Amino acid sequence: MKKLPDLESETAQSGTKLVPAVERATRILDHVARAKTYPSLSDLSRELGIAKSSVHTLCRTLLQLNLLIRRSDQTYQLGPHLMRWSNAFTQQSDVATEFATLWDQETGMPGATITLTVLEGNEVIYIAARNSKVSHSLIDFRAGMRLPAAFTATGKAFLSFMSDFEVKRLYPDGLPEQRTPHSVRSMDALLQQLRETRKRGYSIDNQEVADGIICFGASVLDSRNAPIAGVAVSFLVDDQTTQDRERIIANVQDIATRLSTRMGADLEHSWPR
DSSP: OOOOOOHHHHHHHHTOOOOHHHHHHHHHHHHHHHOSSOOBHHHHHHHHTOOHHHHHHHHHHHHHTTSEEEOTTSBEEEOTHHHHHHHHHHHHHHHHHHHHHHHHHOOSOTTOEEEEEEEETTEEEEEEEEOOSSOOOSOOOOTTOEEETTTSHHHHHHHTTSOHHHHHHHOTTOSOOOSSTTSOOSHHHHHHHHHHHHHHTSEEEESSSSTTEEEEEEEEEOTTSOEEEEEEEEEEGGGOOHHHHHHHHHHHHHHHHHHHHHTTOOGGGOSOO
């Protein structure tokens, strides 16, 4: 069996202080994953050096979350909820790989910045980016970068698949502070943008993230027609003609369509109405 990374050694090397309950629960899951035989409560307590009462409490929580399964002989194995995370990680990794392949195939947008994001809460996280060779220094997208979903093209593409209620629930304290004077200011204005996004089939960030930058976005869908990633193409506002804009929109929709098709989406019934 392939040896899993040791959580304690990784933590010691990074110097990061962990939340004790989360750290212990992760150690339990790691141990169950690497064990050659299914461990019992006593096995976990002894092998991990954690009090049996604490192991019992943590395992009970992990059972309720379907992260562990208790077998008939009172031993433990990994639960089905972990497969969701595994599948999501695999899908996102596959999308990033396919996206990188399409970079090399795309020749119609030499001055474009192309980005790929996933949604986490009310933010988007950039998992891949190809910044334009034409340096404009206004913003440089990079993997790991986080931005408010309400302001970004990919974020608006994600949010357009949600109901108004779901969008409002993401912002119980209102929208985040504006990044530019063009950033959407109110929930009503954001919801109107999302209605327009659904109607036309693509999203727009018109200088909401950075002055002088306009972005066009679309969602990448999985086999359930659920958005798993967002793709966007960004340009300098002053570099566009009406013809350029039409070509850019067609390109970003094409990239999203090709990625969605590879992920098994049914594009005839994909865009929310």
